[in-house]
Amino acid sequence: xxxxxxxxxxxxxxxxxxxxxxxxxxxxxxxxxxxxxxxxxxxxxxxxxxxxxxxxxxxxxxxxxxxxxxxxxxxxxxxxxxxxxxxxxxxxxxxxxxxxxxxxxxxxxxxxxxxxxxxxxxxxxxxxxxxxxxxxxxxxxxxxxxxxxxxxxxxxxxxxxxxxxxxxxxxxxxxxxxxxxxxxxxxxxxxxxxxxxxxxxxxxxxxxxxxxxxxxxxxxxxxxxxxxxxxxxxxxxxxxxxxxxxxxxxxxxxxxxxxxxxxxxxxxxxxxxxxxxxxxxxxxxxxxxxxxxxxxxxxxxxxxxxxxxxxxxxxxxxxxxxxxxxxxxxxxxxxxxxxxxxxxxxxxxxxxxxxxxxxxxxxxxxxxxxxxxxxxxxxxxxxxxxxxxxxxxxxxxxxxxxxxxxxxxxxxxxxxxxxxxxxxxxxxxxxxxxxxxxxxxxxxxxxxxxxxxxxxxxxxxxxxxxxxxxxxxxxxxxxxxxxxxxxxxxxxxxxxxxxxxxxxxxxxxxxxxxxxxxxxxxxxxxxxxxxxxxxxxxxxxxxxxxxxxxxxxxxxxxxxxxxxxxxxxxxxxxxxxxxxxxxxxxxxxxxxxxxxxxxxxxxxxxxxxxxxxxxxxxxxxxxxxxxxxxxxxxxxxxxxxxxxxxxxxxxxxxxxxxxxx
DNA sequence: GTACCGC
Numbered sequence: 163x164x165x166x167x168x169x170x171x172x173x174x175x176x177x178x179x180x181x182x183x184x185x186x187x188x189x190x191x192x193x194x195x196x197x198x199x200x201x202x203x204x205x206x207x208x209x210x211x212x213x214x215x216x217x218x219x220x221x222x223x224x225x226x227x228x229x230x231x232x233x234x235x236x237x238x239x240x241x242x243x244x245x246x247x248x249x250x251x252x253x254x255x256x257x258x259x260x261x262x263x264x265x266x267x268x269x270x271x272x273x274x275x276x277x278x279x280x281x282x283x284x285x286x287x288x289x290x291x292x293x294x295x296x297x298x299x300x301x302x303x304x305x306x307x308x309x310x311x312x313x314x315x316x317x318x319x320x321x322x323x324x325x326x327x328x329x330x331x332x333x334x335x336x337x338x339x340x341x342x343x344x345x346x347x348x349x350x351x352x353x354x355x356x357x358x359x360x361x362x363x364x365x366x367x368x369x370x371x372x373x374x375x376x377x378x379x380x381x382x383x384x385x386x387x388x389x390x391x392x393x394x395x396x397x398x399x400x401x402x403x404x405x406x407x408x409x410x411x412x413x414x415x416x417x418x419x420x421x422x423x424x425x426x427x428x429x430x431x432x433x434x435x436x437x438x439x440x441x442x443x444x445x446x447x448x449x450x451x452x453x454x455x456x457x458x459x460x461x462x463x464x465x466x467x468x469x470x471x472x473x474x475x476x477x478x479x480x481x482x483x484x485x486x487x488x489x490x491x492x493x494x495x496x497x498x499x500x501x502x503x504x505x506x507x508x509x510x511x512x513x514x515x516x517x518x519x520x521x522x523x524x525x526x527x528x529x530x531x532x533x534x535x536x537x538x539x540x541x542x543x544x545x546x547x548x549x550x551x552x553x554x555x556x557x558x559x560x561x562x563x564x565x566x567x568x569x570x571x572x573x574x575x576x577x578x579x580x581x582x583x584x585x586x587x588x589x590x591x592x593x594x595x596x597x598x599x600x601x602x603x604x605x606x607x608x609x610x611x612x613x614x615x616x617x618x619x620x621x622x623x624x625x626x627x628x629x630x631x632x633x634x635x636x637x638x639x640x641x642x643x644x645x646x647x648x649x650x651x652x653x654x655x656x657x658x659x660x661x662x663x664x665x666x667x668x669x670x671x672x673x674x675x676x677x678x679x680x681x682x683x684x685x686x687x688x689x690x691x692x693x694x695x696x697x698x699x700x701x702x703x704x705x706x707x708x709x710x711x712x713x714x715x716x717x718x719x720x721x722x723x724x725x726x727x728x729x730x731x732x733x734x735x736x737x738x739x740x741x742x743x744x745x746x747x748x749x750x751x752x753x754x755x756x757x758x759x760x761x762x763x764x765x766x767x768x769x770x771x772x773x774x775x776x777x778x779x780x781x782x783x784x785x786x787x788x789x790x791x792x793x794x795x796x797x798x799x800x801x802x803x804x805x806x807x808x809x810x811x812x813x814x815x816x817x818x819x820x821x822x823x
Numbered sequence: 824g825t826a827c828c829g830c
Contacts, residue, residue: 466830488828489828492828637826
């Protein structure tokens with residue numbers, strides 16, 4: 163509970179937190195709202211009431227009388243909407259007394275050049291080049307890391323050693339050797355102790371590479387399979403560097419010398435992490451809190467739809483690492499409450515999404531048109547499970563001499579996920595869905611994706627009407643409704659959730675056994691991210707998609723994905739593609755607007771200038787080694803260099819594969 | 824065209 167400053171208010175807050183955890187779905191409407199980042203992490207809930215429940219199938223409509231408790235609440239979760247106002251959020255009594263302390267944003271309050279004061283008892287501090295840690299606190303440790311015997315949260319569990327078999331490809335100049343264990347060096351000793359508390363035992367492939375890369379001060383574009391530890395892949399090395407290096411050496415301009423009552427309450431974070439949805443942002447923040455525990459680094463989170471006053475108070479108390487959604491961050495920059503002038507690390511999670519049409523202008527504004535240091539004066543890290551090549555071109559603007567890391571198979575889907583494509587006409591979708599939901603094989607949670615918010619509501623209403631314990635999450639629901647839906651899905655109270663793209667990326671929900679694409683997306687990358695909500699951390703899962711003629715646009719890409727993950731390809735799907743090719747004049751999918759010609763983008767476009775290399779299957783990693791990048795390669799794209807690899811120097815200096823399969 | 828990103 164890093165937000166508790168005063169000892170006396172800490173207990174009050176923890177009561178709220180407990181209320182939020184134990185009563186998340188039955189909470190009376192009068193109860194105080196607790197935003198997710200002020201609550202105990204979700205795993206406590208799983209631990210307290212989830213495990214036995216979720217392992218088995220949820221009760222069928224026929225036995226629901228026996229389970230009427232969860233039944234009623236699950237219905238009401240969805241039915242009772244709109245009764246809560248987002249405006250009522252926040253309002254904590256533990257108002258920070260930062261004025262007394264005279265520390266705007268925490269740093270340099272006394273003019274020291276090398277000083278970050280202790281903000282509260284749970285926070286460490288930095289002084290004269292020495293990192294001072296806060297005392298250990300059992301209550302906070304339990305809140306952050308769960309009980310020691312809690313196996314649910316073990317990120318290095320049952321099937322994790324499978325990751326040793328995953329091919330890794332790193333390209334760029336002077337790629338550092340990967341690490342094999344969490345050790346110091348290169349990692350900071352204090353980070354190791356937090357990694358220990360979180361019971362991470364072995365680095366995943368993406369972590370093995372990203373840690374030394376960031377340690378070496380390099381920029382990085384990382385493509386890693388869904389569920390393979392990307393969040394820790396950037397948090398570990400970034401926090402490790404901050405722990406070792408301490409705060410920036412020069413104080414932010416102006417305000418340091420003003421009397422405290424005149425200071426603008428502006429925060430100067432060293433790290434900014436951007437992600438495309440509010441829920442993912444919260445999730446990253448929860449992880450950041452774990453690994454920043456007891457250190458001088460104070461993580462904060464800001465996102466839309468929640469009370470801004472509470473977020474302002476939070477960042478006023480010190481903000482070294484900020485996790486944010488773009489819109490709210492822009493708002494806070496406009497209010498002059500956050501400066502990016504001291505940013506050392508810029509992280510874009512789900513980076514391809516952050517740079518596509520919807521987000522690119524905002525990201526460009528944040529990175530290029532505010533006060534963030536230029537590309538040469540910061541470290542930039544991008545992570546995603548997919549990276550279409552046209553987005554890779556865009557990403558060059560934000561990176562310098564970066565290393566491209568590709569973990570997992572070309573399509574970045576996992577063989578842990580059993581994929582099935584069913585031909586279902588629109589009017590049959592409901593009944594086929596009911597058949598699936600009635601199937602006795604169904605275990606764990608079921609996540610159903612649709613294309614529109616309206617359809618999410620309609621389908622959820624339908625399922626609830628059919629006595630299924632369902633909820634829905636989409637962007638037209640209030641933030642509180644979204645969080646309640648996600649909570650009650652996570653803890654198994656409503657083991658069915660209908661979702662739009664808002665839940666497609668990044669969310670780490672334990673025990674999702676089945677992902678159903680009720681509507682297929684138009685973009686294959688969205689499909690890849692969706693099915694990645696299951697089969698996480700080496701576990702198995704299944705994914706079903708309803709396909710009909712309206713989806714023929716992604717049929718070709720879909721087949722490629724299935725083949726790469728060694729999945730069965732229905733023959734009718736193949737014939738639809740053939741038929742489609744005939745009518746469209748042989749091009750198949752090559753001429754689409756995004757112009758990436760069926761490349762799923764987990765390959766470095768600098769190495770694979772051509773667009774069709776992937777037809778050969780997944781086994782054609784380029785094995786060149788030779789000169790550096792042809793510097794005009796970038797500029798010549800779209801001109802003519804795509805005619806063949808031999809007409810440019812081989813842009814590979816280093817290539818490494820840990821193993822092969 | 825849809826969804827996601829602030830008030």
